[in-house]
Amino acid sequence: MAIEKVGVYRKWLEPVPKKKGKPIPKSEWPKRRRYCWIVRWYGTNGKKYGKLFKTRKEADRYAIKLQNRVCLGKADKPKKVTLHEFRLEHEQIMKGQVAYGTIQEHMRALKFFENYIGGSIVLSKIQPRYAEAFIAHRLASGCCPSTVNKDIGTLRRIFNLAIEPRGYLIEGKNPFAKIKKRKTTENEIRYVEIEEYRALANESDLWWNTLISIAYGSGLRRNEILHLTWTNIDFENQQIHVSPKKETAETVEWEPKDHEKRIVPMADETAQLLANLQVQAKEGFPYIFISPKRLEKIRERQKVGNWTSRSEVINNLRKNFIAIRYRANVAKCTLHDLRRSAITNWAQKLPIQVVQQLAGHSDISTTRKYYLTVRSEDIVSANKVLNDIFAKVKAD
Numbered sequence: 001m002a003i004e005k006v007g008v009y010r011k012w013l014e015p016v017p018k019k020k021g022k023p024i025p026k027s028e029w030p031k032r033r034r035y036c037w038i039v040r041w042y043g044t045n046g047k048k049y050g051k052l053f054k055t056r057k058e059a060d061r062y063a064i065k066l067q068n069r070v071c072l073g074k075a076d077k078p079k080k081v082t083l084h085e086f087r088l089e090h091e092q093i094m095k096g097q098v099a100y101g102t103i104q105e106h107m108r109a110l111k112f113f114e115n116y117i118g119g120s121i122v123l124s125k126i127q128p129r130y131a132e133a134f135i136a137h138r139l140a141s142g143c144c145p146s147t148v149n150k151d152i153g154t155l156r157r158i159f160n161l162a163i164e165p166r167g168y169l170i171e172g173k174n175p176f177a178k179i180k181k182r183k184t185t186e187n188e189i190r191y192v193e194i195e196e197y198r199a200l201a202n203e204s205d206l207w208w209n210t211l212i213s214i215a216y217g218s219g220l221r222r223n224e225i226l227h228l229t230w231t232n233i234d235f236e237n238q239q240i241h242v243s244p245k246k247e248t249a250e251t252v253e254w255e256p257k258d259h260e261k262r263i264v265p266m267a268d269e270t271a272q273l274l275a276n277l278q279v280q281a282k283e284g285f286p287y288i289f290i291s292p293k294r295l296e297k298i299r300e301r302q303k304v305g306n307w308t309s310r311s312e313v314i315n316n317l318r319k320n321f322i323a324i325r326y327r328a329n330v331a332k333c334t335l336h337d338l339r340r341s342a343i344t345n346w347a348q349k350l351p352i353q354v355v356q357q358l359a360g361h362s363d364i365s366t367t368r369k370y371y372l373t374v375r376s377e378d379i380v381s382a383n384k385v386l387n388d389i390f391a392k393v394k395a396d
Contacts, residue, residue, distance in 0.1 A: 006067045008059045008396065011038040011052060038061045081168050083126070087111070090158065099255055100309040109154040112138070123168045131155070131175040145182040152179050153288050189373045190333050192216065192341040199328035206280070208324060210273040211289060214240070215335055217267040219342030219359055222335050226313045227254045229286040238271050242360070250286050252298055254309060258362045266360075289314065341356030344373045 013034040016023045022031060037059035040050045053059040081089075087110045094103050116134045117126070138148050156176040162168040197216050201209050214225050224242050229251065232241045243261045247253035256262075266274075277288065285292055288314060301307040321335055346355045347370040356367040 004062050005196060006039060006041045008056070008063050009038050009040060010035045024087040036245050039066065041066060057256075073376055078105060079168055082119060083110075083114050083117070083121050083123060086123055087114060087119070087161065088166065090161070099257060099259070101233070105150075105154055105160055105311065109151050110158065110208075112151065114156060118246065123162055124173070126175045128175045128178060135179060139182070145184045149181040152176060152181050186369070189340050189344065189370065191344055191373055191375050192330075192333050192337055193376060196328075196330045196333070197338070197341075199330050200324055203324050203327040206273065206277055207289070208320070210270070210277050212335075212338060213270040213273050214266070215338035216342055217270045218264045219339050219346070220264065221257065221360075222317070223254070223313065224360075226317075227252075228288045230281070230288060231286070235271060235275065237331075238266050240266050252295070252302075257360060260360060260362075262357060262360050264298050273287050340370070342371045343367070344375065346370075347373070 010030070013036060014028070015260055016029070017032050018024065029035075037053045037056050038050050039053070039062050040048065040060050041046055051062065053062065055228065087107070091103060091107055113134055116137055116145065117130050131165055135148055135152060139145070139153060143151075155173065156179070156199070158171065159174040159176055163171060165173060185304065197212070204212060211225055214220055214228075215222075218240050220240070220242065222226075227245055229245070232243060234241065241261070241263050242256050244256060244259070245251045245254040274288070281288070287295065290298075298307060298311075298313075301311070317335075325333065343355060343359045346358060348369075350358075352364065352367055355370065356364050359367060359370075361367045
């Protein structure tokens with residue numbers, strides 16, 4: 001922020017004219033000496049900054065705008081940094097602040113953008129038209145609108161960080177701020193009926209039956225389930241605690257999405273399945289779904305640097321679930337669809353803010369779409385309403 005008030009002054013463009021060999025008086029300078037206007041201010045680093053304008057009106061407007069930023073502590077001239085330097089710095093700074101997968105998504109979007117406009121461009125020189133051209137290029141290269149919309153959102157958030165707190169851009173200079181997302185058709189939520197859930201459970205062993213029950217009943221994400229330990233299970237209150245894991249001799253470091261702890265309910269059936277699984281578990285081993293043998297493999301990969309938080313905790317999980325689905329003769333669905341179905345069930349009975357907390361959604365708009373999901377029983381109810389109306393019309 002500036003340490004002195006912003007000032008507007010004349011900037012003389014030629015030497016002082018002379019009359020009879022002597023400089024003319026200062027009172028005559030404005031009439032006989034060419035000039036423009038300059039806005040001057042000092043930064044917190046003590047350096048003097050200035051910007052030239054043709055008219056006093058333009059200079060005054062800029063000075064007022066700059067003084068407002070001074071009051072907010074934002075008047076320093078942005079530091080110069082290239083897009084490439086910013087990308088490398090961003091990767092290091094974000095470690096520990098967001099999930100590993102989020103950092104990877106940021107790097108993916110930044111690399112695509114850097115490859116398009118060049119890494120040597122100074123961040124403050126990136127114009128909105130460059131951002132618009134980049135998005136048009138992504139669409140022309142075959143990317144679907146939903147992927148492009150994800151790029152827009154990701155890059156918009158990243159460049160907001162370049163404004164505050166990093167100070168590489170001034171307020172209002174995010175090149176992606178006004179880039180509109182492309183219109184897309186929302187995919188319908190695949191609701192798994194209770195009969196389909198039963199069919200899946202009947203074709204599963206105890207390990208898979210328990211995992212499916214937690215997904216369908218308690219609405220946990222895949223990795224939240226796989227990283228559960230016995231200490232996360234509260235049998236007395238029938239609750240599951242989703243919490244981060246530290247790197248220890250017994251556990252692998254892991255963070256839930258959005259780094260938030262939460263507590264979710266579990267059904268009587270799920271509690272019984274967990275109790276049955278605990279009977280078979282190795283005494284003293286913390287994990288429910290990660291076996292001691294699998295943990296050894298993970299440790300081996302960690303030693304050679306071949307393990308990240310995005311690595312598959314359990315191999316072939318998707319493939320094995322598809323096999324169960326085929327045996328159960330259930331239409332296409334995923335483990336995440338079981339979670340979505342749990343949230344949809346909650347949405348029929350619970351307030352939206354409660355469902356948001358149970359689901360672990362940071363944005364309530366994500367939760368809101370589950371209140372719009374149409375289940376098969378809803379279709380049946382709608383049909384009944386229609387039939388009742390037509391029956392009344394015939395009777396009349």
